Amino acid sequence: MFRDDLLRDKVIAITGGGTGLGRSMAERFAALGARLVLASRRREVLERAAGEIRQRSGAEVLVHPLDVRDPQAVEAMVHSACERFGRLDGLVNNAAGNFLARTESLSANAFDAVVRTVLHGSFYASTAFARHVIARGGGGVILNILTTYAWTGSAFVVPSACAKAGVLAMTRSLAVEWARHGIRVNAIAPGPFPTEGAWQRLMPPGFAEQALRRIPAGRFGRPEELAELACFLLADGAAYITGECVTIDGGRWLMAGEFNALIGMDPASADALFAMLRAGPRS
Numbered sequence: 215m216f217r218d219d220l221l222r223d224k225v226i227a228i229t230g231g232g233t234g235l236g237r238s239m240a241e242r243f244a245a246l247g248a249r250l251v252l253a254s255r256r257r258e259v260l261e262r263a264a265g266e267i268r269q270r271s272g273a274e275v276l277v278h279p280l281d282v283r284d285p286q287a288v289e290a291m292v293h294s295a296c297e298r299f300g301r302l303d304g305l306v307n308n309a310a311g312n313f314l315a316r317t318e319s320l321s322a323n324a325f326d327a328v329v330r331t332v333l334h335g336s337f338y339a340s341t342a343f344a345r346h347v348i349a350r351g352g353g354g355v356i357l358n359i360l361t362t363y364a365w366t367g368s369a370f371v372v373p374s375a376c377a378k379a380g381v382l383a384m385t386r387s388l389a390v391e392w393a394r395h396g397i398r399v400n401a402i403a404p405g406p407f408p409t410e411g412a413w414q415r416l417m418p419p420g421f422a423e424q425a426l427r428r429i430p431a432g433r434f435g436r437p438e439e440l441a442e443l444a445c446f447l448l449a450d451g452a453a454y455i456t457g458e459c460v461t462i463d464g465g466r467w468l469m470a471g472e473f474n475a476l477i478g479m480d481p482a483s484a485d486a487l488f489a490m491l492r493a494g495p496r497s
């Protein structure tokens with residue numbers, strides 16, 4: 215989809231970059247010439263991902279184990295990226311925590327665990343990144359990975375919905391506040407993408423077939439499709455896009471449309487139905 219040097223020499227940090235969608239983005243950024251900082255909790259997972267990415271693309275990859283809930287650890291990640299590469303151009307706030315639970319059964323600690331990972335973690339990383347960018351004279355991109363229920367809300371994932379809604383507000387707020395520093399802040403809202411972590415936590419047995427029926431495109435997303443979108447939003451060609459949240463869900467969240475259930479009808483049955491309605495009142 216893009217020129218091989220789209221992200222040449224850009225230094226991009228990805229939280230949660232060792233697995234799932236974060237890993238897919240990392241692979242693609244590296245293939246397009248970026249240098250990477252992969253940050254998440256488990257060193258061995260990061261080392262494995264970094265080794266495979268280096269082997270495939272020859273990219274330089276720094277691993278930095280951290281918990282995004284620790285602001286000092288996040289600050290140290292920005293510092294070590296600058297020590298190694300001299301600068302940081304992009305930040306992808308991808309690290310997340312989520313699980314299905316009845317909200318009335320959640321402990322305060324459970325709510326905090328998710329909100330502090332998603333909302334506070336994105337805040338800590340974004341501000342640490344911005345301080346660095348502003349100090350060196352400006353120019354950088356932040357990309358927040360959200361979900362479509364950031365605006366619809368969703369039962370059974372209330373801490374995540376609250377936190378992602380907060381990150382959406384942060385995306386739009388910071389896009390305005392930091393535009394003067396040449397920092398763009400955008401977001402991607404994926405629908406369901408079958409990664410191991412998401413499926414294990416959020417897709418109960420038998421639920422996938424049901425979920426699939428509610429996606430107009432008729433399939434789940436492919437991680438590499440999300441990675442392509444991330445590359446576009448991080449690239450210099452997207453310099454005039456900021457404060458935007460791009461949905462990538464095969465039309466899933468729009469299924470609330472009142473008559474959308476009719477898309478399951480074959481054309482002949484739909485025509486017959488509409489003709490009957492047009493003909494006027496039934497006796």
Ligand code: COA
Binds near residue numbers: 313315327
């Ligand atoms: N249902 C209800 N409560 C849960 C839970 C679940 N499935 N999983 C964890 N919790 C609660 C714990 O019971 C604990 O609360 P308590 O102290 O009152 O008992 C609290 O959440 C913190 O859990 P802890 O085990 O200490 O984990 P953590 O803080 O390291 O974990 C999570 C953070 C909970 C978000 C964990 O799921 C995680 O690390 N996820 C990372 C990966 C991920 O979720 N990615 C998203 C893929 S879509």
